[in-house]
Amino acid sequence: MGKTHWLWTWRVLRWLLALIFAAAALLKLFDPGNLEIADPTKFVGDIRNYRLVPWWSLHALAILLPWIEVVCAGALVMGRWTEEATVVLMGFLVVYIVGISAAIARGFDIHCGCFGSYDTAPMVVVLVRDVIFMGIAVGVIVANRRRLAAGRPAVETA
Amino acid sequence: MSVRVFVRFLVRMAALCVAGAGIAAVFNTLSPKGIAWVPDPNSGVRDEVLHEAEIDIDYVWEWVQNGEAVVVDARPVEEYDEGHVPGAISTPAQALPGSAELLMAQLPPPDTMMGMTIVVYCQGHGCVDSMLVFDFLAGLGYRESVRILRGGWPAWQDANVPVE
Numbered sequence: 001m002g003k004t005h006w007l008w009t010w011r012v013l014r015w016l017l018a019l020i021f022a023a024a025a026l027l028k029l030f031d032p033g034n035l036e037i038a039d040p041t042k043f044v045g046d047i048r049n050y051r052l053v054p055w056w057s058l059h060a061l062a063i064l065l066p067w068i069e070v071v072c073a074g075a076l077v078m079g080r081w082t083e084e085a086t087v088v089l090m091g092f093l094v095v096y097i098v099g100i101s102a103a104i105a106r107g108f109d110i111h112c113g114c115f116g117s118y119d120t121a122p123m124v125v126v127l128v129r130d131v132i133f134m135g136i137a138v139g140v141i142v143a144n145r146r147r148l149a150a151g152r153p154a155v156e157t158a
Numbered sequence: 159m160s161v162r163v164f165v166r167f168l169v170r171m172a173a174l175c176v177a178g179a180g181i182a183a184v185f186n187t188l189s190p191k192g193i194a195w196v197p198d199p200n201s202g203v204r205d206e207v208l209h210e211a212e213i214d215i216d217y218v219w220e221w222v223q224n225g226e227a228v229v230v231d232a233r234p235v236e237e238y239d240e241g242h243v244p245g246a247i248s249t250p251a252q253a254l255p256g257s258a259e260l261l262m263a264q265l266p267p268p269d270t271m272m273g274m275t276i277v278v279y280c281q282g283h284g285c286v287d288s289m290l291v292f293d294f295l296a297g298l299g300y301r302e303s304v305r306i307l308r309g310g311w312p313a314w315q316d317a318n319v320p321v322e
Binding site (some may be wrong): 029037038039040041042044045046048049055056058059060062063064066067068069070071072075081083084085087088107108110111 | 167170171173174175177178179181182183185186189190191192193194195196197282283285286289290
């Protein structure tokens with residue numbers, strides 16, 4: 001594939017990843033059903049249900065996580081610092097995948113909370129979904145590297 | 159990747175996180191639904207509090223038979239209507255505090271519980287609705303009297319006990 005192909009692969013994948021995380025974050029922050037700011041204590045409850053993080057960190061995580069996702073999604077849309085934003089989001093995905101796997105292993109019947117309080121998908125579906133998102137994130141980095149490599153002049157030999 | 163490029167990469171990652179944290183702090187401060195950065199340690203939010211609060215079905219069934227428990231169903235009304243623990247009071251967690259009217263009318267004041275226990279349950283093991291009702295009741299002074307049914311409604315259905 002040539003430079004243009006990788007350029008468009010990179011663009012489509014980063015826009016897709018941005019869309020996923022922007023939707024996930026905004027549905028945690030705003031309640032589209034009632035057109036108002038979402039109640040953050042619901043997201044606190046969702047995080048608490050995993051029983052993986054200490055109680056004192058629950059509120060801070062609920063306050064911080066959605067906005068870091070929004071900023072990274074914004075960087076991906078604009079095409080600036082895309083690899084850095086993707087790696088941050090991959091870090092989140094690793095944590096989510098570990099948390100969801102642990103919840104399944106411990107037999108918890110809980111809501112993911114990934115896309116706000118409307119997200120009631122079964123945990124196994126959530127796990128598969130996050131693995132697919134991870135694949136898209138890897139795709140963003142690979143396409144970016146291929147795009148840059150394809151754009152460089154051939155190495156001259158003496 | 160040179161060390162310089164690697165450090166620049168890390169700095170940019172940190173910058174993205176700091177920018178997000180900054181916006182989050184402003185949003186949380188200005189939002190009418192903003193929350194404290196650290197939860198109230200006396201609320202039910204602590205894991206050890208929840209661990210202590212969970213109670214096995216055998217005890218609950220004995221209390222129900224002896225009239226020693228007020229059972230609270232924290233699920234949505236539709237799920238309550240499809241089947242519930244005998245005598246359970248429907249108090250949908252997602253509609254608190256309005257949904258607690260009937261419950262509050264039947265509960266004695268916290269200091270006169272006299273061995274009565276409030277048992278909350280919801281859709282499954284570790285489900286959030288029970289915890290929301292737990293926090294709500296703890297906030298009203300019932301923290302010492304409220305327990306959460308381990309395994310929730312599925313555990314009750316699986317056990318050889320009546321349903322309503």
